[in-house]
Amino acid sequence: MDILRIILSVIIPPVGVFLQVGLGLQFWLNILLTLLGYFPGLIHAIWVILRR
Numbered sequence: 001m002d003i004l005r006i007i008l009s010v011i012i013p014p015v016g017v018f019l020q021v022g023l024g025l026q027f028w029l030n031i032l033l034t035l036l037g038y039f040p041g042l043i044h045a046i047w048v049i050l051r052r
Contacts (some may be wrong), residue, residue, distance in 0.1 A: 013045035
């Protein structure tokens with residue numbers, strides 16, 4: 001299942017984070033990072049997915 005989340009995170013980073021943690025603080029932080037730049041959002045998404 002983590003592989004699917006990582007693939008979705010490469011396409012749209014907040015989707016992978018949402019599937020991992022739901023509508024929590026990490027999700028909103030990832031949206032903010034993605035709006036500031038694609039790569040910060042991507043790195044954060046992969047970190048959240050692999051951390052758990």
